[in-house]
Amino acid sequence: MPQSDISVTFHGQLREVAIVTLSRAKKRNALNDALVAALRDTFETMPAHVRAAVIQGDGDHFCAGLDLSELQERDAGQGMLHSRSWHKALDAVQFGPVPVVAALHGAVVGGGLELASACHIRVADASTFYALPEGSRGIFVGGGGSVRIPKLIGAARMTDMMLTGRVINAQDGERIGLAQYLVDAGQAAGKALELALRIAENAPLTNYALMHALPRIAEQSADHGLFTESMMAAIAQGAPEAKQRVRAFLDGKAAKVKKS
């Protein structure tokens, strides 16, 4: 992989936030095989001091999705392996060591939307637009989009995007659940960093539970989900850090919940 296609910098007093930047602006951050592998490696080898991450894109767009120039080369068997390589990389983002905030701007299309939907929080600026052009390119999503995107916006909206090529603007994207935050143009990276620094202050076990237990509980039957929840709650409350944090509140030393 050319070193310039992805970059990682560290922020915060303890270098606790990693900012992962797709740096292939000339190709609108289209994800070729090398970039997908680099993304996987980045999250699989995140240094231990990192407590939260931001993903962003260089240039005018977050990500133009799959690098279509590589598509022409593959037969069906290679296509299967290729899709599975995306699953591995985006699983490394979603189920990696730390929560990930996506800072979105410009095109968030195809595999770019699949990548964004593997993140835990999405912040979009006013220039953001979302699309799934796979429908018109004669292909299908292959980076986990059919599993993750309906969980955000429902299967009906995803079907519409793929059947009709519908492009969703930033405002509608926030309204239907593609992003949780909408900010002015140029402000997504700053807001994402602010959120990541805040997330990094949480007890690591709580963040772990939100990333790894919550999505699994959501897939379970109510009976199994309630049981898993109790186990996770018991483990989390037993950690020394939880005891210290609760003690600090009871002693008047921790912040109250304030109306925003």
Ligand code: 1HE
């Ligand atoms: C690319 C790609 C790409 C740009 N693969 N090369 N994704 C798509 O179908 C989206 C295709 N891209 C676009 O619709 C537009 O490029 C954008 C809306 C994202 C940006 O437009 P613009 O006017 O800023 O840039 P551009 O002039 O279209 O592109 C600049 C260069 O990037 C140009 O190459 P150049 O050599 O002529 O300079 C483009 O060819 C190149 N480029 N996007 C390859 N995607 C796991 S399965 C996932 C399946 C999918 O993601 S399918 C959806 C693919």
